[in-house]
Amino acid sequence: MALGFYFDNTRCTGCRTCEMACIDYRDLTVGRRYRRVIDFEGGTTVEEDGVVRTDAFVYHVSLSCCHCEHPACMHVCPTGAMHKNDLGLVEVDVRRCIGCGYCTIACPYHAPSIDPVLKRSSKCDGCTERVSAGKLPICVEACPLRALEFGDMDELRDAHPETTQSILPLPEARYTNPNLLILPSPAALRAAEEGGHISNELEIANNIE
Numbered sequence: 417m418a419l420g421f422y423f424d425n426t427r428c429t430g431c432r433t434c435e436m437a438c439i440d441y442r443d444l445t446v447g448r449r450y451r452r453v454i455d456f457e458g459g460t461t462v463e464e465d466g467v468v469r470t471d472a473f474v475y476h477v478s479l480s481c482c483h484c485e486h487p488a489c490m491h492v493c494p495t496g497a498m499h500k501n502d503l504g505l506v507e508v509d510v511r512r513c514i515g516c517g518y519c520t521i522a523c524p525y526h527a528p529s530i531d532p533v534l535k536r537s538s539k540c541d542g543c544t545e546r547v548s549a550g551k552l553p554i555c556v557e558a559c560p561l562r563a564l565e566f567g568d569m570d571e572l573r574d575a576h577p578e579t580t581q582s583i584l585p586l587p588e589a590r591y592t593n594p595n596l597l598i599l600p601s602p603a604a605l606r607a608a609e610e611g612g613h614i615s616n617e618l619e620i621a622n623n624i625e
């Protein structure tokens with residue numbers, strides 16, 4: 417059984433409650449986050465004869481570690497610190513981590529980062545402690561739009577058959593086979609055809625104060 421996330425891109429308003437709930441629960445220092453909300457926008461705005469016309473679009477992607485089936489972070493870790501725990505969630509054993517940062521380079525989702533104080537890798541562990549106690553991850557519970565779900569991937573797939581594993585700007589799923597299902601919004605489907613760009617690059621970088 418694999419555990420993972422479902423993200424409803426049609427519901428997400430980009431409010432950041434999930435991100436803040438995680439920061440608070442995990443007591444992360446300023447500028448650090450295990451879940452990030454990416455703003456993605458596209459379309460054009462033109463002014464002609466004093467009239468402004470726009471077909472601009474924007475959508476939001478709430479992203480944490482995807483607890484991948486083939487985790488690139490684990491493959492490059494020289495000490496075995498990055499591992500799958502008893503629940504199949506990918507986590508860091510800080511006693512074995514030497515802070516080399518290979519996982520931060522290998523992960524196509526930029527999930528792990530080196531804690532500037534501990535000098536060790538750290539990232540989302542899927543709220544292992546809560547899940548072990550029969551609870552949901554705090555980010556999932558916090559979302560006011562119920563845009564996030566967590567659970568057995570087979571059950572999530574059955575409940576949400578119209579999903580994909582990737583929308584822009586996420587990497588193609590074939591690299592790590594993420595345990596992540598996404599219901600794309602009309603804007604994300606448009607972006608797949610027309611492209612677009614991340615509009616909050618600085619905000620989502622880790623270890624920025």
Ligand code: SF4
Binds near residue numbers: 484487488489526
């Ligand atoms: S998202 Fe990145 S850190 Fe998480 S399991 Fe996949 S490769 Fe590893």
Ligand code: SF4
Binds near residue numbers: 481555
């Ligand atoms: S599952 Fe837990 S650690 Fe991971 S992003 Fe959500 S709240 Fe943070």
Ligand code: SF4
Binds near residue numbers: 428430431560563564
């Ligand atoms: S709390 Fe929900 S609606 Fe708000 S940014 Fe996170 S996933 Fe989106």
